[in-house]
Amino acid sequence: MNYTVVGDRLVFRTQHSTETGRRANGHPVAFEVDQVDEFLHTGWSVLVTGEAHSITLSELRMLDLFQTPDPWPQGERPLFLQLPLVKITGRRVHPA
Numbered sequence: 001m002n003y004t005v006v007g008d009r010l011v012f013r014t015q016h017s018t019e020t021g022r023r024a025n026g027h028p029v030a031f032e033v034d035q036v037d038e039f040l041h042t043g044w045s046v047l048v049t050g051e052a053h054s055i056t057l058s059e060l061r062m063l064d065l066f067q068t069p070d071p072w073p074q075g076e077r078p079l080f081l082q083l084p085l086v087k088i089t090g091r092r093v094h095p096a
Helices: 019-023 057-062
Strands: 003-006 009-016 027-036 042-051 079-084 087-095
Touching: 042 079
Parallel strands: none
Antiparallel strands: 003 009, 009 079, 027 042, 042 087
């Protein structure tokens, strides 16, 4: 899922018909991003948890075009959801 950080919130978009689109709005969610470098044996993981809410049309109009996540797969993704960056946890892994 493509995402971006705008101010104090994580923004991502999806379709209304997806599992995320049907269940996330107004409910607690967890959003995790990981990176692994097998060659260097390093990596990191970040987890953001909180209540997701759809972005209103007026809020969406205030975002710069470069602030909106651009999905890689084809297809419409008209539902923009936001997750406040309040509860963030994570860890970094590196060789001993």
